[in-house]
Structures are given as C-alpha cells and as structure tokens.
Amino acid sequence: MPPEPVRDARELGVIHDIGYRHYDGPRLGRAYIRRSLYADSAKGAYGLGRAARTKVMPMLLFAAMCVPTLVIVVVASVTGGDELPVGYTTYLVQLQVVVAVFVAAQAPVSVSRDLRFGIMPLYFSRPMRPVDYVQARYAALATAVFLLLAAPLTILFAGALLAEMPVGEHLPDYLRALVYAVLLAVVLAGLGLVLAAFTPRRGLGVAAIVAVLLVLSGVQTAAQAIAVEQGADTAAGYTGLVSPFSLVDGVTRELVGTDSPLPAGPPGAVGTLVFTAVTALVVLACYGVLLRRYRRVTGA
Amino acid sequence: MTTTGTGAAAAPDAPLIATSGLTRRFGAVTAVDDLTVDVAPGVVGLVGANGAGKSTLLKILLGLLPATSGRVSVLGLDVATAGATIRERVGYMPEHDCLPPDVSATEFVVQMARLSGLPKTAARERTADTLRHVGLYEERYRPMGGYSTGMRQRVKLAQALAHDPALVLLDEPTNGLDPAGRDDMLGLIRRIGTDFGISVLVTSHLLGELERVCDSVIVIDGGRLLRSSSTADVTAASSVVVVEVDARENEVAARLRQAGLDVHLVGRLLEVGLRGDATYDLVRDGADDLGVGLVRMERRRHRMAELFTRTADEGGGPGAA
Numbered sequence: 001m002p003p004e005p006v007r008d009a010r011e012l013g014v015i016h017d018i019g020y021r022h023y024d025g026p027r028l029g030r031a032y033i034r035r036s037l038y039a040d041s042a043k044g045a046y047g048l049g050r051a052a053r054t055k056v057m058p059m060l061l062f063a064a065m066c067v068p069t070l071v072i073v074v075v076a077s078v079t080g081g082d083e084l085p086v087g088y089t090t091y092l093v094q095l096q097v098v099v100a101v102f103v104a105a106q107a108p109v110s111v112s113r114d115l116r117f118g119i120m121p122l123y124f125s126r127p128m129r130p131v132d133y134v135q136a137r138y139a140a141l142a143t144a145v146f147l148l149l150a151a152p153l154t155i156l157f158a159g160a161l162l163a164e165m166p167v168g169e170h171l172p173d174y175l176r177a178l179v180y181a182v183l184l185a186v187v188l189a190g191l192g193l194v195l196a197a198f199t200p201r202r203g204l205g206v207a208a209i210v211a212v213l214l215v216l217s218g219v220q221t222a223a224q225a226i227a228v229e230q231g232a233d234t235a236a237g238y239t240g241l242v243s244p245f246s247l248v249d250g251v252t253r254e255l256v257g258t259d260s261p262l263p264a265g266p267p268g269a270v271g272t273l274v275f276t277a278v279t280a281l282v283v284l285a286c287y288g289v290l291l292r293r294y295r296r297v298t299g300a
Numbered sequence: 301m302t303t304t305g306t307g308a309a310a311a312p313d314a315p316l317i318a319t320s321g322l323t324r325r326f327g328a329v330t331a332v333d334d335l336t337v338d339v340a341p342g343v344v345g346l347v348g349a350n351g352a353g354k355s356t357l358l359k360i361l362l363g364l365l366p367a368t369s370g371r372v373s374v375l376g377l378d379v380a381t382a383g384a385t386i387r388e389r390v391g392y393m394p395e396h397d398c399l400p401p402d403v404s405a406t407e408f409v410v411q412m413a414r415l416s417g418l419p420k421t422a423a424r425e426r427t428a429d430t431l432r433h434v435g436l437y438e439e440r441y442r443p444m445g446g447y448s449t450g451m452r453q454r455v456k457l458a459q460a461l462a463h464d465p466a467l468v469l470l471d472e473p474t475n476g477l478d479p480a481g482r483d484d485m486l487g488l489i490r491r492i493g494t495d496f497g498i499s500v501l502v503t504s505h506l507l508g509e510l511e512r513v514c515d516s517v518i519v520i521d522g523g524r525l526l527r528s529s530s531t532a533d534v535t536a537a538s539s540v541v542v543v544e545v546d547a548r549e550n551e552v553a554a555r556l557r558q559a560g561l562d563v564h565l566v567g568r569l570l571e572v573g574l575r576g577d578a579t580y581d582l583v584r585d586g587a588d589d590l591g592v593g594l595v596r597m598e599r600r601r602h603r604m605a606e607l608f609t610r611t612a613d614e615g616g617g618p619g620a621a
Contacts, residue, residue, distance in 0.1 A: 020433060020496040023426060023464035027388055027417040036414040051402040051443045118398040122459065125362045125392035126416050127384045 033128050037136035038143075045106045045144035054109070061102045062148060065095060069152040073159025082165050087259030088153050088177030089252065092184070094261060095152075096245045099188065100213035102148055103141075107192030108205035110141050115200040120294075130294035138287065142189035149181035173259065180252040187244045187279060188213075190286025197293050217243040228263050236264035237271050241278055250275040314376035316341045316467060316499050317361060322370035324356055324523075331356040333523035334370070339501070343493035345510030345517040345531075346503040353523035354503040355395060358469050361501075362392055375466055388417060391460030395471035395503075398456060401445025405436055405455045408444065409462050416463035423462070430458045433496075434488060450481040457488065461498070468492065470502040474509060486513050540600040543570040543583055546593035555586045574599070 040049070046062070047055030069091070076084050092099070114120055123133055157174040161167060192209050199205040220243035227236035240246035240262065252258040253265045254272040266275045317339040324332040331353045348354050359365040361374050363383030372379040374386050399408065406427055413423035431440050434454040439447070444455060453473060460468050473489065474482045490513040493500050504510050510517055511531060519526040545552050553563045553570055559582050562573035572583060580597065587594040 021429060022497075023418070023422065025422050026419065027463070028419060029417065030384075032419075033415050033417055036411070040411055049403070049407055051445075054402050113400055117400045118394070118396050119400060121364070121392070121394045122398050122412060123415065124364055125387060125390070125394075126412075127387050128415060
C-alpha cells in the first residue's frame with residue numbers, strides 16, 4: 001500500500017517553499033524609471049499589455065487612419081502617373097477628426113486613469129519625481145500620436161515607390177510631412193494631457209478634449225472661409241492660430257514647405273514667426289501646467 | 301523610549317525612524333504636533349483614532365509631505381535631504397484603493413517593481429516570488445477589476461514588497477477584510493517582520509490586531525505622542541490572578557477574603573490581587589477545603605486597550621502599571 005500516496009503526491013506536484021529571498025541586484029536610477037514608465041504608457045496608448053477591450057478603440061482609429069491610404073495607393077498604381085491623388089500633409093489635415101478622437105480617447109487613459117484609481121501615491125512613494133512622471137507621460141502620448149500620423153504617411157510613401165513614382169519627388173515630401181507629424185503630435189499630446197489631467201472622470205476628459213479640438217478646428221475653418229470670402233488675406237492667414245492642426249500646418253508650410261489644403265497660411269515672415277512662437281508657447285505652457293498640476297498631487 | 305525587535309533593517313544601531321519636534325500644519329489644523337519618537341527595527345504598530353495623524357505621518361516619512369518644522373530620519377537618512385534614497389529602500393501600501401482594473405496583478409506588480417528601479421528580468425522574478433508570498437496564485441494573470449477585497453489587499457502589499465525594501469509602511473492593511481482575511485493579513489505582516497527580515501510600520505485603529513503582531517507600538521492622538529513602548533511592556537503580566545472554579549464561586553470569594561486577599565467577583569471569575577507566591581497556595585487550599593474544582597488560575601496580562609484608559613487617567617489611575 002505505501003506506493004499509492006507517493007504516486008498521488010507526484011501527480012499533484014510538490015511546491016517547494018524556498019522562503020523569502022532578498023534582492024541584491026542593481027537598483028537603477030530615475031532615468032531608467034522614466035524610460036520604464038514611458039515604454040509602458042506608450043504601449044498602453046494602444047492597449048498593449050492591457051485588457052482586450054482597451055485595445056479596441058485605438059486599433060479602430062489606427063485602422064481608420066491607414067485603410068484609406070491603402071485605397072489611395074491601389075488607385076494610384078492602377079491609374080499611373082507621378083503624383084498621388086492626395087498630398088502627404090494634406091491627407092493628415094483632412095483626417096484630423098480621427099486624430100482628435102484618438103487624442104481624446106487615449107490622453108485620459110494615460111493620466112486620468114492614474115488619478116481616478118489612486119495610483120499617484122504609488123508612483124511618488126518611489127524614487128520618481130513629478131517631473132519624471134510628466135516627461136514620461138508626455139513623451140509617450142506624443143510618440144503614440146506620432147505613430148498614428150506616421151503610419152499612413154509611410155503607407156503612402158511605400159505605395160508611391162511601388163507604383164514607381166519618382167523617389168526624388170516623394171522622399172522630400174514624405175520627410176516634410178513627418179516634420180508636421182512630429183510637431184502636431186507634440187502639440188496635441190500637450191493639450192490632451194492638460195485637459196485630461198484636470199478631469200479624473202475619464203468620460204469627461206474624452207468629451208472635453210474632443211470638444212475643444214473639434215470646436216477650435218470648426219471655428220478656424222469657418223473664420224478662415226469668411227475672411228477669404230471678404231478678401232481679408234492677412235486675417236485669413238492669422239485664423240490658422242486658432243486650431244492646433246492649422247497652427248502646426250502654418251509653421252511647416254512656411255518653414256519646411258509642406259503641402260497644405262488650407263486656403264491661407266501665415267502672412268509673410270512676421271506671420272511665420274508668430275505661428276512658430278505660438279506653437280512653442282503652447283507646448284511649453286502645457287508642460288508647465290502639467291508640472292504644476294503634479295507637484296500639487298504629491299502634496300495631496 | 302526605544303524598543304528592540306526582531307527584524308533586521310539598515311544600520312543595526314540606527315533607529316528605524318527618528319523624529320524630533322516634528323510638526324505638520326495644514327492651515328489652521330495641526331495634523332502632527334511636536335512629535336519626538338525613536339523607533340527600533342521590527343514590527344511597529346502606529347495606533348490612533350481616525351484623524352489622529354497616522355496617514356500624515358506616513359506621508360512625511362516617505363518625503364511626500366514636507367514637515368512644517370522638526371526633523372525626521374528613516375533608516376538613518378534625513379527625509380529632507382535623502383528622500384530619493386529612502387524611497388528606494390521603503391515600500392508603501394496606501395490605505396485607499398490604488399489598483400487599475402484593466403491590468404493583471406502580475407503586470408501591475410512588475411511595472412511597480414521597475415518603477416522602483418529593478419531591471420526587467422529582476423522585476424519579473426521578484427513579482428512572481430512576492431505574489432506567491434502574499435498568497436496570490438492562478439488569479440494573478442486575470443485583470444484586477446474582478447478581484448475580491450482580500451485579493452486586492454494582497455496585491456497592494458505585494459507592490460510594496462516587490463523591490464525588497466528595508467522597511468514597509470502599511471496604512472490600515474486590514475481595512476475592509478473579513479475576520480479570516482484579517483487573520484491572514486496579520487499573519488503575513490508578522491512573517492514580513494520575522495521571516496523576511498523587513499521592518500514594518502503598520503497603522504491601525506484596532507489595538508487588538510497590533511497587539512498580536514507588533515514588537516512595539518506607538519500611540520498618537522491629535523497628532524501628539526501618547527505613548528511609545530514595546531508590546532511586551534504593554535502586555536506584561538499584571539498583579540491580578542484570575543481564578544475560575546466549577547461551582548460556588550461566592551463561597552470561594554468569601555473564604556479568600558477571610559484569608560486577607562483582595563477579591564473581586566466578575567461574572568463567574570474571581571480576580572484576586574497577587575501578594576507573592578503564597579496567594580496561589582491560598583487559592584488552591586481554599587478550593588480544596590470547599591471541595592470545588594479549580595478550573596483555571598492564571599496571571600492576567602495587560603491588554604493594549606488599557607493604554608488608552610491608562611493614558612486617559614494620567615496621574616495615577618487605578619490601572620496604572
């Protein structure tokens with residue numbers, strides 16, 4: 001009879017309690033901690049490493065950005081010619097609603113989630129400081145938005161090359177559009193995070209960001225149309241300051257020569273300077289507001 | 301008053317936590333008031349009613365809140381100047397919920413270990429170990445949104461231990477747990493101090509809990525120190541012998557009084573004032589003479605709850621030891 005229980009024990013498996021082991025390895029500094037938070041939240045913006053349903057929204061929007069480019073590329077390769085039916089930057093400006101919704105959906109995921117579920121005390125009871133948190137979250141969301149913008153541009157460019165369009169013409173346009181994508185990502189991420197950081201309720205954050213981005217964009221389009229109609233060219237140019245999409249468009253069409261669907265850009269050198277200064281100010285202001293906000297959270 | 305305990309922490313002779321004249325005000329409210337206390341390594345209880353300043357004190361120790369005045373050191377390091385080093389070696393379990401529902405316990409604790417500075421592989425190994433130690437098994441791969449309160453408390457504890465700190469600060473870890481979960485958690489806290497060799501500062505408003513697991517206890521009220529002493533001191537044997545007989549306790553009491561002893565009848569129990577070893581003989585002989593069975597005879601131990609009554613009648617209450 002003795003063999004019986006022995007075999008049973010083997011079938012069940014044996015858990016060896018090896019007791020508590022101390023950790024003697026390296027403890028890496030704030031730069032590593034910042035990188036870890038950055039990587040986690042950049043992935044989190046696409047729902048990677050999170051529950052399945054958090055992947056749905058970002059992936060749908062990513063598809064919404066990319067699918068039309070596939071159609072464009074197929075059409076262009078069938079009809080032939082040296083040009084794509086739509087300019088690189090123009091494509092991004094035209095799909096700004098999708099971009100706005102992505103920022104609105106994912107900025108709250110990045111910061112409102114931490115506030116809502118009370119995770120901030122866990123972060124700040126570790127070596128991390130508010131400045132690390134803000135930098136990591138900001139850089140991560142900007143990266144996520146940049147990927148959303150760069151993916152369709154890359155498909156368009158790859159399609160142009162496959163259709164044997166001249167590389168010499170398309171490569172510069174593609175790179176210029178990437179500059180637009182970088183700038184726009186930084187501006188939108190800043191605005192999105194500021195709005196989200198003050199709304200712990202995720203739904204409110206989403207609504208606030210969509211509203212602000214789309215209302216500004218609508219106001220800008222309408223104001224510019226009216227100004228153009230009345231022949232007020234300078235005023236038409238300056239209406240671009242109102243919306244982040246046209247603001248960054250104004251900067252890059254003048255400084256790097258991106259194509260643009262907007263009827264008017266910054267008027268002259270002064271206009272370019274104003275647009276550039278406003279863009280820089282918006283980014284710095286967003287960063288500053290976020291820092292202030294999280295310095296306060298620490299003390300709460 | 302300094303007390304000694306079991307757990308090993310930083311420098312063996314440095315106090316785990318030392319404060320002097322520590323004060324923290326929020327506007328007109330003084331949350332911590334001129335607190336001076338030295339705490340030796342081990343499992344330390346921080347007791348006080350709600351609003352006594354426990355959570356504020358923990359936040360000051362972590363460097364999350366600056367002190368209005370006074371000095372604090374943790375693990376021999378000054379909180380004001382070495383906050384980052386302290387936070388690297390200290391774990392913190394907040395009182396309130398702090399778990400996002402959309403990730404699994406494993407993913408969450410790995411991330412928290414990395415945010416404490418552990419490289420990726422080490423973070424994974426430590427997470428697996430720590431979750432096993434706190435008693436979370438298969439469920440650790442499921443999103444935390446579906447966890448019970450007991451499981452959530454375990455994850456909160458795991459993230460505080462993941463980076464192998466020298467000290468963990470646990471803010472009301474038994475909050476919201478049922479009696480069985482409470483026992484598990486208290487057992488775990490005791491093991492952290494003894495088996496893991498990690499010092500623990502644990503807050504509670506329930507004295508009975510801390511009595512069971514702590515080497516020493518600090519009592520604060522209104523932000524001020526009421527008492528700091530070792531559990532052994534607090535719960536030391538008192539000068540009362542409790543006697544239980546199986547019948548006729550009134551007659552036994554009367555007989556012992558005749559013999560010159562101080563006897564109180566409490567329910568069916570006799571509380572007899574101890575006057576040397578002869579007292580035990582008198583009780584035994586008295587029971588024998590009356591022919592009743594002696595069920596139990598033991599020295600009563602002080603209970604921590606008496607701390608409050610004792611401090612309340614400061615200046616020589618009857619219970620003062």
